[in-house]
Amino acid sequence: MKAMKRSTLATLINATLFSAVAGTSFSSIAEEATAEKTNQLEVIQITARKRVENAQEVPVAVSALQGDKLDAYSSAGMDIRFMNAKIPSLSIESSYGRTFPRFYVRGLGNTDFDLNASQPVSLVVDDVVQENAILKGFPVFDVARVEVLRGPQGTLFGRNTPAGLVKFDTVKPSQEFDGFSSVSYGTNNAIDFRGAVGGGLTDNLSARVSVLWQDKDDYIDNRAPGFEQDDILGGYTDRAARIQFLYEKDDFSALLNYHVRNMEGTPIPFRANAIKAGSNDLVDGFQDDVVYHDAAAREFQRVDAEGVSLKLEYDLEAHTITSITGWESAKVNSRGDIDGGYGAAFLGDYQGPGIIPFPSESESGLPKHDQYTQELRISSNFVGDFNYQTGLFYFDESVSIDNFGYNTLAGGALNGYVNQQQDTKAWAVFGTVDYTLTDDLKLTAGLRYSDDDKDFVAVRKIVPADLNECNNDLMQCQTDITRTEDASDDHISWDISASYKFNDDVNLYARVANTFRAPSIQGRITFADEVTKADSETVTSYEMGVKSDVLDGRGRVNATVFYFNMDDQQLTAVGGTANTTRLLNADKTTGYGFELDTEWMLTDELNATFNLSYNNTELKDKNVSIAVPQRPSLTITDPVVDGKAFIDGNSLPHAPEWISNLTLRYSKELAGGEFFTYADVSYRSEINYFLYESVEFEGKSLTEVGLRSGYAWSEGDYEYEAAVFARNLFDEQQAIGAIDFNNNTAMVNEGRFVGVEFKVKFF
Incomplete structure (x- = not known):
């Protein structure tokens, strides 16, 4: 039996710097030896600039989670939203549930x-x-590293990165045999199984297979009169797999990656009038396991996705040539009771909860989607003061979207159908140079020319029944209408940064960067007849930061201050007076703030991480207005003229000013193994759900606490772990999103989740 060395404490701490709620991690023998020798925080290597570099020396605001840390955070049934409020300035939300995450960095995102x-x-x-x-x-499973890059990343990574970038690198095959298997069981019969195994097939060829299976029972009861049914919503089955082959010989390597996903479940439940009028509280007596839907039996969500990529690398000593070819495809159908209730006001007393102006049942589908990408770059490997990267990039995407409307009162009969087609082609040429001016001062500059072109067609085949009540000469009542739009633009993105080594433990940096988001087109004309287009938005960002190791390597403190100015920001007017979206540009948007990211080995048995960020965003356009609903249950605080709210001076939607996360880990050697306990506290401040501001649609601040406790031990070539855990320990529930066009419909965060987990790693 392998004895758990004293260094295991430090290693497990390092491998779980950000984990507390969902799982834990294992250390390797090599990591144990390093920790025993240094008793310091591990050096985090990242590829934020497409080179392997020490995160503490990169002039970019970046947070990195490596290897088992990410597995730990994302285990026990969590989807990618597990990162929400866990990393400075990063928030993630969805109105679909597990299938359509929306990312926000430094307050910049898209609610569409x-x-x-x-x-x-x-x-x-x-x-x-x-x-x-x-x-x-x-x-997210069997991932080696995730990096969150804050601020514009347009030089190396291209268009649509004005806010930042989230970058995942999965565990790659190697000649060393290893693997793991884990299973957890929790609230509502939730099961999470994941595993991986890999090793050498020949002297030059290795492979790795990774699998994930997540399942959760329906647990939400429907109590709408005439539609009563127990356990009809809330569940899912999510399956995914990845197989990789790596060929290595001499100075050449080829990595083939194939991945596939199938998910079946139900969308996030919408809850009619769940927000109390005149406040942002949930209504009295709110129950998260009860809905009142008259279309619950027809609600479903199904996703199929697959992709393949081939990465070729040639090492020519002074240069490395890299080719990355990728194909991705996805199909999805999601149908929901959008009004979140039953009946309608024109039916008399048969409606609820509260007033339901009209029923709304719709479905969005992605019957066809193909994305092809190709990148070719050359990187220098000079020993001297000068290095560079340059390359070409090509992007080709074809999307077909179906939008369906249904007559709930007629048993869900189809009464609206629109198809959207969009083809996007983009290409770019880019380059960066790194120059060591002195032993302590390094400069980096980059340029990227991008060209983007979109062609869009929307065809309406069926008009919703309620629209047929309008005057026949109105265009929105016509069937078989076609709307076309195209958009194209080019842009030169650039960035300049400098890093200065103040001493062996402190690095200072400054960065100025500019990039753009390509033009966007929307034509969800089921309930309208207008295709809207938003021109490119451009952003220039300024930031300065310090990255420091303190207390002889037992602490790490990174801090950044930033300011950005965005021209022609693309905004999406979501909802308002109809179940649709409309694009527009705002003249100016400014933002500023700071980020603090720290790690601490407080004692040999206690580790802590703490991060904090502040983001202030402001729209500056006195002429921009948004159509808003007019009803007594909604208290709009913006100036309203002719049914439109003027949003000049508002903060951006889903942009909390404050995000903070604290983790503590205590461990103790016990009976040849190790006992451990984690605690995690995540906080985000108030948010606005929409571009306009109202009392009801200001989301309250949210604090969620996680706890995990377990025991780890080793036997032979196996490492084991058993643990119990809880997420949202104090069962804090509140609205986290809303739908405004019908009633005060809310989406609510997940309640308390408890479970047990067992994991084994072999090598």
Whole structure:
């Protein structure tokens, strides 16, 4: 039996710097030896600039979670939203649930719920951009490293990164045999199984297979009169797998990655009039396991996604040539009771909860989606003061979107159908140079030329029945209408940064960067007849920071201050007077704030992390107004003229000013193994759900606490761990999103979740 060395404490701490709620991690023998020798925090290597570098020396505001840390945070049934409020200036939300995450960095994001929506935060997995929001929802498992880059990343990573970038790198095959298996069981019969195994097949070829299976029972009862049914919503089955082959010989390597996902479940439940009029409280007697839907039996969500990538690298000593070819495809259908209640006001007393002006049942589908990407770059490996990277990038995406409307009162009969088609082609040429001016001062400069072109067609085949009541000469009553739009633009992105080594433990940096988000088009014309377009938004960001190791390497303090100015920001008017979206540009948007990211080895048995960020955003356009609902249950605080709210001076939606996270980990050697306990506290301050401001649609601040306790031990070539855990320990529940066009419909965060987990690692 292997004895758990004293250094295991430090290693497990390092491997769980950000984990507390969902799981824990294991250390390798090599990591144990390093920790025993140094008794310091581990050096975090990142690829934020497409080179392997020490995170403390990179002139970019970046937070990195490596290897098992991410597995720990995302285990026990969590989807990618587990990172919400866990990293400075990062928040994630969704009105679909597990399938359509929306990312916000430094307050910049996009609330658009249409499947054609673009986002200003890009997601890159294994060097392949995941453009469509459905691709961004792929489960997180067997990942070696995640990096969150804050601020514009347009030089190396291209368009649609004015806010930042989230970058995942999965565990790659190697000649060393290893693997793991874990299973957890929790509230509402939730089961999470994941595992991986890999090793050498020949002297030059290795492989790794990774799998995930998550399942949760329906647990939400429907109590709408005439539609009563227990356990009808809230569940899902999510399956995913990845297989990789790595060929290595001499100075050449080839990595083939194939991944696939199938998810079946129900969307996040909408809850009619769940927000109390005149406040942002949930109504008295709110129950998270009860809804009142007259379409609950027809609600479903289904996702199928797959992709393949091939990465080729040639090491020519002085240069490395890299080619990355990727194909991604996704299909999704999501149908929900959007009004969140039953009946309608024109039926007399048969409506609820509260007043339901009209029924709304709709479905969004992505029947066809294909994305092709190709990157070719050359990087120098000079020993001297000068190095560079340059390359070419090509992007080709074809999307087909179906939007359906249904007559709930007629048993869900189809009464509206629109198809949208969009083809996007983009290409870019880019380059960066690094120059060591002195032993302590390094400069980096980059340029990227991007060209973007979109062609869009929307065809309405069926008009919703309620629209047929309007005057026949109105265009919105016509069927078989076609709307077309195109958008194109080019842009030169750039950045300049300097890093200065103040001493062996402190690095200072400054960075100025400019980039853009390509033009966007929306044409959800089921309930309207207008296709809208938003021109490119451009941003210039200024930031300065310090990255320091303190207390002889037992502490780490990184801090950043920043300011950005955005021209022609793309805004999405979501909802308002109809179940649709409308694009527009705001003249100016400014933002400023700071970020603090720290790690501490307080004692040999106690480790802590603490991060804090402040973000202030402000829209500056006195002429921009948003159509808003007019009803007694909604208290709008912006100036309203002719049914439109003027939003000049407002903060951006889903942009909390404060985000903070604290983790503590205590461990103690016990009976040849180790007992451990984690605690995690995450906080985000108030948010606005929409561009306009109102009392009811200001989300309250949210604090969630996690706790995990367990025991880890080793036997032979196996490492074991058993643990109990809780998420949202104090069961704090409140609205986290809303739908405004019908009633005060709310979406609510998940309540308390408790469970047990067992994990084994073998090598």
